[in-house]
Amino acid sequence: MNPQPNNSTPPATESGMGGSVVLAWLVVGLPLAWGVSQTFIKALALFK
Amino acid sequence: MADNSSSLLDRSRTVAGPGYNRWLVPPAALAIHLAIGQAYAFSVFNKPLGALISGDPAKPAPDDWTPLQIGITFSIAIVLLGLSAAIFGKWLERVGPRKAMLASSLCFGGGFLIASLGVHLHNIWLLYFGYGVVGGIGLGIGYISPVSTLIKWFPDRKGVATGMAIMGFGGGAMIGSPLANNLMTHFKGSAPMGVAPTFIVMGIIYLIFMQFGVWTIRVPADDWKPAGYVPSTEHNDMITTANVSADNAIKTPQFWMLWVVLLCNVTAGIGVLETASPLIQETFSDTAMGAGKGVTAAAAAGFVGLLSLFNLLGRFFWSSASDKLGRKVAYAIYFGLGTIMYALIPTLGHNLQLTLFVAVACVIISMYGGGFATAPAYLSDLFGKYQVGAIHGRLLTAWSTAGVLGPLIVHYLSDSRKAEGFSGAAAYQTVFYTMASLLVVGFISNILVHAVNERYYEKGPVTVEAGAH
Structure with missing residues (x-):
């Protein structure tokens, strides 16, 4: 699709809804961080 | 399938309004991929599923499921992954x-349930079906x-987005494995x-967790573009402004x-992932390294964990790069x-260069994730x-093919070498040289990729609705 002039729809912002963005990243970031930490602890056995 | 209802699920109800922050979309995507990535941790169930009757994984009862029977479950899932992605891609668009x-x-x-x-009825067909x-x-x-x-939200950073x-899919196994064990x-x-x-x-947890993605996701309006985004006017044959x-x-x-590229990438990656634990234990054993200095089973599990981390990081790093x-x-x-790195692995093993061996394997697996x-x-x-989602779905049949063929090739080659009396790194030498050859095929296939001929382009402007028929 060729780039079209964007006159009708206001652009989504990158700074708006900051609280929602932080919350959304926490929802997925916390389980991921837990999983990564568990894997990291397991990986430490290699260096012992 | 007409889609005229005004359900909250309809595409028309998910178009983002003014002021919507596009950085809400990656977490929505991650919620899905972190959940389904659990599939790569299915092996955590192998031993328990093989001891449902005996109660002791070390002493399975005659009626207990065999490792082969259990392993088929994952293979079916991977085959269905590719098939359903290919079949439902256009519906999704x-x-x-x-x-x-x-x-x-x-x-x-529901599959978990x-x-x-x-499992409760000890009926393997229900396990396969579910x-x-x-x-x-x-x-x-x-x-x-x-x-x-x-891709529509991040035309300026497609790889990052x-x-x-897809990094989430790698992370899903890291969550799924300890969660299942606990x-x-x-x-x-x-x-x-x-x-x-x-x-x-787990079925209930994943069902609920995925709802976060379901209800957070938004699509941009057709004429939306990022604030300040000016598409490059520099001509690049490899980036089309048309649509196929x-x-x-x-x-x-x-x-x-690209199908061959993905097939070679995944098959080669499986060469490392399937052999990682036995390879490092057998190559750097007490016999080779000296009493008490060999790699233990726990350390080998650590090596597999380290590979998972690099698989995850590689997905984000290389795609962004x-x-x-x-x-x-x-x-x-x-x-x-x-x-080069695949071909180096047997030599590093032969020379007992453990640190370099681990480092090279980590880089290899990061590029596998990047692929x-x-x-x-x-x-x-x-x-x-x-229709990039639908095209991607069809490409994933390469993953299914590799997911079935890869382990068969790896086990056939390593078992043959072991039957010939080779041990340690030498037992896996053919595996790694074969995988290196596959990467050469992938390299050539990638080099041959050129711009798509204009005769395949859609004529005139395209809309989502146009793709419905």
């Missing part, structure tokens, strides 16, 4: 990501569901090996070259550097964003 994500969550969560019944077929369909729809939406989502320990007293209730709880439909894409040589390098150059690095994560952006560059 039409109905939008929310409905597709909901379908994925119901299939994936059916599988738990299979986790393999129904869950596998959830995997396929879920995997591709956020791809085209992310899809890399984040739950099985908790339920061990109430059910054989604690597996059936663990499946029920999914049906036309599979008629192009470019699609099939491809935004700067260009997709073709990125894949040339994966395959060029990868070929997965860069594919959607490559497809979008070549075929446009019109």
Whole structure:
């Protein structure tokens, strides 16, 4: 699709809804961080 | 399938309003991929599922399921992943990501529930149907569901956006494995090996967690573009401004070259992942390194964990880097550097260079992840964003093929060498040289990828609705 002039729809912002963005990243970031930490602890056995 | 209802699930109800922050879309995508990525942790159930009757994985009863029977469950899931991604891709483009994500969550969560019944009744066919077929369909729809939406939200950073989502698939196994272990320990007293209730709880947890993605995802308006974004006017043959439909894409040589690229990438990656634990233990054994200095089973598990971390990081790092390098150059690095590194592994093992061996394996597996994560952006560059999710779905049949063929090749080659009397790194030498050869094939296939012929382009402007027929 060729780039079209964007006159009708206001652009989504990158700074708006900051609280929602932080919350959304926490929802997925916390389980991921837990999983990564568990894997990291397991990986430490290699260096012992 | 007409889509005229005004349900909250309809694409029309998911178009973002003014002020919507596009950085909400990657977490929505991650919620799906972190859940379905659990599939790569299925092996955590292998031993418990093989001891449901005896209660002791070390002493399975005659009627207990064999490792082969259990392993088929994962194979079915991976085959169904590719098939459902290919079959439902166009449907997804039409109905939008929310409905597709909901379908994925119901299939994936529901698959666990059916599988738990299979475990409870000790009926392997129900396990195959639940986790393999129904869950596998959830995997396929879920995997591709956020791809085209992310590309539309991030035309300026396609690699970063899809890399984040597909990184989640790698992260899903890191969550799924300890979660399953903890739950099985908790339920061990109430059910054989604690597996059936663990499946029920995991199915419910994933079903709920995926709803976060379902209800957060938004698609941009057709004429939306990022604030301040000015598409490059510099001509680049490898980045089209036209659009190719999914049906036309599979008629192009470019699609099939990328299919070979993904097939080689995944098969070679499986060469490392399948052999990692026995390879490092047998290569750096007490016999080779000296009493008490060999790699133990726990350290080998640590090595597998380290590979998982690099698989995860590689997905984001390499896919993001491809935004700067260009997709073709990125894949040339994966395959060029990868070929050298695969060929080095047996030598490093033979010379007992453990640190270098681990470092090289980590880089290899990071590029394996990068190969997965860069594919959607490559497809979008070549075929446009019109039906990129559906095209990606069809490309994933290469993953299914590799997922079945890869382990067979690896085990055949390593078992043959062992039967000939080779041990340690030498037993896996053929595996790694074969995988290095496969990467050469992938390298050539990537080099042959050129711009798509204009005769495959859609004529005139395209809309989502146009793709409905």
